[in-house]
Amino acid sequence: MTLLAALCVHVLLVPAFARVGERAGACRRRYGEPVVEREGERVVTRTYRKGAFLVDVYFVRRRWVWVYPTERAAGIAFRKPGRKENEPLSELEIRTFLRANGRKQPWAQVNLHFEAARQSSASERDRLVEQSRRYLMWRQQDGTVGVYDGDARELVIRTPELARLTEEEKAVHTPDPKPDKDLEGF
Secondary structure, eight states, rough: OHHHHHHHHHHHHHGSSSTTTBBHHHHHHHHSOOOOOEEOOOOOEEEEEEEEEEEEEEEEEEEOHHHHHHHHEEEEEEEEEEESSEEOHHHHHHHHHHHTTSOOOOOOEHHHHHHHHSSOOHHHHHHHHHHHHHHHEEEEESEEEEEETTTTTTEEEOOOHHHHHHHHHHHHHHOOOOOOOTTTTO
């Protein structure tokens, strides 16, 4: 009975969601118009509603001289909004979303915070161990990472390309801190 329920959820969820690597047109045909759109210099985020889920798709703009610019999904975030906060994703939902976005590569569960804690100082160790309890993480051979944030109740899948572009955009748009007069002379 449990297997049948799991199979039904899998059949209902897998075809419904965008996948890493898909073009913007495929998402538009599947979902219709996005409910929210945020433009960045190289990354466009479109939020779609599908049943009980909100799906943020992070499209990377690729500009080709001889071809019309294209957008491909380089990251996806899944969440189930509740009345006041996101509802937790079930283990089955997380596995289904990871499998649908695996691009025929296996996912290996990792615990980067715990590994870092083993090699860090005692003062840093407690913070990193706490982080390891908050996040569930998976990685693929190409460096694509899936992270389920237990506090935000959101699964985010990011390719290395999206991670690099996100960091570049943050660096460009983050102002330098203003000097503090109390700190002068140190």
